[in-house]
Amino acid sequence: MGGLAEELLAELNCETAFTIHIGSINIPIAESTVITWVVMAVILLLSLFLTSRLRVYNISKKQLFAETVVIKLENFITDMIGEEGKAYVPYLCAVILYIGIANLIGLFGVKPPTKDLNVTAALALMSIILVQYASIHKKGLKGWLRSFKEPMAIVVPINILEILIKPLSLCMRLFGNVLGAFVIMELIKILIPVALPVPFSFYFDIFDGLIQAYVFVFLTALYIKEGME
Amino acid sequence: MLRLDINLVFTVINLLIIYFIVSKFLFKPIKNILDKRQAEIDQQYADAKAAEDKALELKQQYEESINNIASERSSALNEARAKAGAEYNRIVEYARTEAEQMVEDAKRAAQQEQEKSIKHAKEQIAELVVEAASKVVASGQGTIADRELYNQFLAKTGEQQ
DSSP states (O other): HHHHHHHHHHSSSSEEEEEEEEEEEEEEEHHHHHHHHHHHHHHHHHHHHHHTTSSSSSOOOOHHHHHHHHHHHHHHHHHHHGGGGGHHHHHHHHHHHHHHHHHGGGGGGGOOOOGHHHHHHHHHHHHHHHHHHHHHHHHHHHHHHHHOOSSOOOGGGHHHHHHHHHHHHHHHHHHHHHHHHHHHHHHHHHHHSSSHHHHHHIIIIIHHHHHHHHHHHHHHHHHHHHHHH | OOOTTTTTHHHHHHHHHHHHHHHIIIIIHHHHHHHHHHHHHHHHHHHHHHHHHHHHHHHHHHHHHHHHHHHHHHHHHHHHHHHHHHHHHHHHHHHHHHHHHHHHHHHHHHHHHHEEEEEEEHHHHHHHHHHHHHHHHHOOHHHHHHHHHHHHHHHHHHHHO
């Protein structure tokens, strides 16, 4: 039993892939960062592949697929954020692609980068910066400051707390879900490595992973929309 | 498991790069091609609209000219009719005046002729009277001769009339 716990802890641990030494400063590069690079490469290669040789007429199946994906994704997110927030659609598309791929990459036996708190925290940080930026951009600095005392002055502290709470909840929701799924999957794999993990993998890796990507982007879009009202 | 360090910054940078990749290499080319297609479709619609407008305009022109032709034809017809009527009237008038003139002339000529013949008859009568008178004077034969002479005179004048 002790062996199982150790194994699990080893799996849970976010290892440092390698360390860069610049003079006396050591910069640890986490595994998640390296995997993110892989995800970036995948997205880049896929984009370049899908958008090569685009034509106006007589389109290939590949181009049809690319156009369908882009249009669907864009409409999907525009529906959430509304016409006003169209400028933020590409960023949210990038995030949903990244989280989706990051969560699905667990299928290939790689630790999903979203299991690392650094990644989800970074995502949440970006989201809250974007939300506040969108609000300031729409209402101006004064309008943004005034929006803290809506609907009444007494809620100002709560509204200020929200700036912290919103990203924290985003970060922890994603992190907790992926971590939980990962832990359960690892336990199942350690106990019965044959056949049984397949249905669970479908649920935890594919369904839950995509749902979390959707939830994260949906909430960010919602906050942006709210911030612009 | 729960670590927050410099990798957060790396992830932020990575996210920005992913955003750049997605918008630059995936969205932009697809959007461009969609915009191009849209532009071409719009162009085609505009062309079709322009062609339709032109056709309508031509049709209107044709209809207008057809209407013009009809009205021109009827006006020309009316004009011709009026002209012909006037000409007819003129000719009839002319004929009438001509005829009147002729009748007048004929009347005058007949009158002149009559006058002339009366005058002529008068002259002849006068001549005959003179002749008879001279005959009577020359023979001097009483009432029988007078009667004879008178009958002769009447016969001569009856012949001449």
